[in-house]
Amino acid sequence: MSFFDRLSNGWRITQNSFSILKKNKQLIIFPILSSISLILVIGIFVLGILASAGWDVELIQTENEVLNYLMLFVFYFVNYFIVVFFNMALIHCSKLYFNGEEATVSAGLKFSMSRIGTIVSWALFAATVGTILKVIQENSGIIGKFITGLIGIVWGVTTFFVVPVIAYENHGPISAFKRSAQLMKEKWGESLASTFSLGLIQTLVLLVLAVPVVLIAMYINLYVAVFIAIVAGFLSFAVFSAAETLFISSVYHNITGKLEDHFDQQLVDSLFEKK
Template sequence: MFQRISNGWSLAKQSWRVLMLDKELLVFPIVSGFCCLLVLASFIVPLFATGYVDVVLNDGQISPEESQNPIAYIILFAFYFVNYFVIVFFNSALVACAIIRFKGGDPTVADGFRASMNRLPQIAGWALLSATVGVILKVIESRSEKVGQIVAGLLGAAWSVTTYFVVPILVVEKAGPIDAFKRSVSVLKKTWGESLSANFGIGFISFLATIACFVPIGFGIFLAFNEQFVLAGALVACGIFSLILVSLITATLNSIIIAALYLFASEGEVPTAFDNQLLKQAFVNH
């Protein structure tokens, strides 16, 4: 167990090295986040009209009246589909660039977008399946406040875990949604320990960085109470910007690690910029 944690920590650090080689990879989560805000803005009126805006923004509960409204579910399904499409499109572009780097190339942002454009049918198919699962989970959740929440939460967690490698599979194998799901489960069986420990390493670093970001925000609030508004505003703005940056870097590092683990598990190929011995140790017990 400790060896896996150590391997995961090392994988996280080597993913950082890859990001330093290709800082432009941060473009993809930035544009993805902006596009998701546009999607939400475009759906805000129908979501308000059906009462589903609280579900989207706050993961709120669906009232009995709303759960009987088929139009509400259609709108929610459409929102999920477009949102998932945007997220998977940009994640695919990021992973494609990471794989180019792993194979010794020098990727550009254009390479990433080109790869995603070439996989539009696969991305749309996966977004369709994900939206369907999302709506089904909401239906289950709406049936009972307590039991529905627990069941939907467990199923949602299982879905997130089993679809961990879907994006690199879409990028490399151009698989359809069902085949991508099956392949993701297959790869996960080989890499679950390393995937978990690598995410733990990144999550722990992200947690520490997030705490550090709240320090200037806290000082800013303290200064605001003492009517030092200019300095307070600057500190709060600095803290918020840092939080956004940490979130973007964390998302990018996660995608890099997913691509690296997939490449090694599926092809037995050690990605360039990753330590050969490290990955061999990571999979020695599988």
């Protein structure tokens, strides 16, 4: 299958993801809640650091590397926990929709709460990996930074199916990582057509939104333009984040043979063609 055929299939599956989101607009609340939670966490971290320095930026201590890395680990942990918690809720809602059941926000949140122990375990594992990579990256030369960068990319690819795996399969963090990598090896192949499609669409949308924002900044008011840009960017991120998570859920259920409608098995197999 050619590269452009893969792009075509990725585009079709992406369209289906947006179609599902259009029929279940309430699902966009999950990435919105995730984003708000992350903003609050970052704010708490920043305020905590400033408070420890007596609200004087110049007094912020950075010499204690152990403390810095410990804080980084905590930040990674909270970040992973929040993202996985709300993504799992969204994935469960998509499963309810595929099964012909009512997909509600409360049902998604309730399911994530029922898997809270698993989410914590994965967040600890992922935060540990992230912190170790950061330590290596900051204490190595150019080659080391390049290698850790590649490892980070591989990590992102191999954990593609982790959220649905820990949601519906009885795996610990390490076995969930291996299971996700196995699914990728079986179905992903060389093409990231869907990711490319989503990225391309989002870029085009942002470019289109940039035109009126620039005009408003030039001819009306700069602060109004900034406000509109922030709101539009936030909503755009939420929509595309939800569509990407729906894509992951749909392909996972298709691969595991638990999805009969909405996505054609042959189409998915051709997109994630094994090499």
